Amino acid sequence: MIRSISVTAALISMVVFPWQFTALLVVFVAFVEPFLPMIVGVGMDIIYYAPHASSWPQWSLYGFGMALAVLFVRSRLQTSSMRG
Amino acid sequence: MKRIFLAKRNALLSSKSAFRAVLAGFVFVMFVALRFLTPNFFWQATAPIFRTADASVIAVHSFLNSFGNTVALSAERDSQREQNLTLVQENKTLLAKVENLTALIGEAPEEKPGIVAGVVARPPESPYDTLVVAAGSSSGVALGMEAFGNGGVPIGIVSEVLMDFSRVTLFTAPGISMNGWIGKANTAVTLVGAGGGTWQATMAKAAVVVIGDTIFLPGPGARAAGNVVRVDSDPLSPSDTLRIEPASNLFALTVVILRATGVTPISFATSTHP
Numbered sequence: 296m297i298r299s300i301s302v303t304a305a306l307i308s309m310v311v312f313p314w315q316f317t318a319l320l321v322v323f324v325a326f327v328e329p330f331l332p333m334i335v336g337v338g339m340d341i342i343y344y345a346p347h348a349s350s351w352p353q354w355s356l357y358g359f360g361m362a363l364a365v366l367f368v369r370s371r372l373q374t375s376s377m378r379g
Numbered sequence: 380m381k382r383i384f385l386a387k388r389n390a391l392l393s394s395k396s397a398f399r400a401v402l403a404g405f406v407f408v409m410f411v412a413l414r415f416l417t418p419n420f421f422w423q424a425t426a427p428i429f430r431t432a433d434a435s436v437i438a439v440h441s442f443l444n445s446f447g448n449t450v451a452l453s454a455e456r457d458s459q460r461e462q463n464l465t466l467v468q469e470n471k472t473l474l475a476k477v478e479n480l481t482a483l484i485g486e487a488p489e490e491k492p493g494i495v496a497g498v499v500a501r502p503p504e505s506p507y508d509t510l511v512v513a514a515g516s517s518s519g520v521a522l523g524m525e526a527f528g529n530g531g532v533p534i535g536i537v538s539e540v541l542m543d544f545s546r547v548t549l550f551t552a553p554g555i556s557m558n559g560w561i562g563k564a565n566t567a568v569t570l571v572g573a574g575g576g577t578w579q580a581t582m583a584k585a586a587v588v589v590i591g592d593t594i595f596l597p598g599p600g601a602r603a604a605g606n607v608v609r610v611d612s613d614p615l616s617p618s619d620t621l622r623i624e625p626a627s628n629l630f631a632l633t634v635v636i637l638r639a640t641g642v643t644p645i646s647f648a649t650s651t652h653p
Contacts, residue, residue, distance in 0.1 A: 310425075311432040313503035334407075341414050342425075343505040347538045347548040347555070354506055 298327050305331055309338055321358075325365045332361035419515070422544040426499045426513060433633075493527065493638035494518050499544065501632050502576055508552035510535065512635055515543040520637055527636045528627030533596050533604055537637060545637070549629060550596075550604075551576050560601060561621075562592040570594065570605075570623065576630065578605060578623040584612070594623055 301324040308317040321335050336358020344352045413421045496514035514520050526535040526547045539546035550557055555572040566586045573579040582588050595601040609622035
């Protein structure tokens with residue numbers, strides 16, 4: 296339930312809160328839902344990106360990068376459940 | 380009793396997770412399709428969400444202010460009321476001067492009326508320096524129109540037009556450069572968008588620029604657009620870096636005026652493109 300609430304809060308914050316708060320929220324929620332940075336980054340670019348304002352959709356790239364970083368960290372923290 | 384074993388069973392992905400992933404992917408694809416294939420409908424559907432968000436922010440702000448020191452708030456209100464009265468009187472004086480000058484030298488060309496547009500999305504919710512306004516081609520908006528904030532301060536240029544909505548790229552967006560004047564000496568300066576609602580400019584140290592100097596942009600005539608808030612000086616460099624903020628608070632815009640001025644003050648600074 297906490298996972299659902301935190302993911303919903305992060306998605307709503309894209310249109311309610313400043314992007315700085317959204318980014319901070321995503322950092323915390325990413326350890327619960329690792330693909331959230333990617334979703335929020337692409338969502339921000341879908342809503343707000345304009346070619347004249349930036350050369351490329353930066354937030355999608357940041358989101359992908361962060362999702363990869365979180366997955367890497369989680370893979371190192373979690374012990375394997377498959378024993379030979 | 381005969382045991383039934385499921386022949387196909389994925390140890391890594393349950394059917395419930397797969398269903399959720401497919402559903403999320405479908406919603407995402409629909410969202411992307413709406414945004415890019417029917418952008419006008421997308422903004423018509425999401426504009427109420429943005430307006431609800433704005434209203435809730437105002438309500439929370441009012442609620443938090445209710446805990447403020449009433450004496451301090453009252454003093455601040457009285458001070459601002461005084462300032463407002465002073466500005467109204469100064470404005471009347473200036474208008475009278477304009478009328479006298481007009482009688483002497485003839486009438487200036489009438490400024491075309493603008494299109495009033497409500498702001499749907501703005502920084503800092505938007506990470507890019509753009510505004511989405513609720514006026515489009517159906518209201519007469521065209522590409523290249525200039526956007527003006529409170530007090531006629533030029534703030535941006537229309538970069539995308541839909542039927543009922545338009546996108547305004549602010550002059551402070553990274554990669555946008557524009558020419559203007561600074562200070563009482565009207566020294567020419569090139570402003571480069573630094574993002575986050577600010578400009579950056581480089582000036583020779585010989586042109587003495589201080590904090591508080593006003594920036595003027597063309598459009599027609601000279602329009603006060605911003606103020607110098609910081610001067611970064613390096614003893615080893617012959618020039619100073621100026622940090623400039625617009626005169627209009629971009630983060631609190633609710634209404635802008637769109638007008639075709641015939642002036643294209645911006646260029647894209649290709650040297651800043653990565």
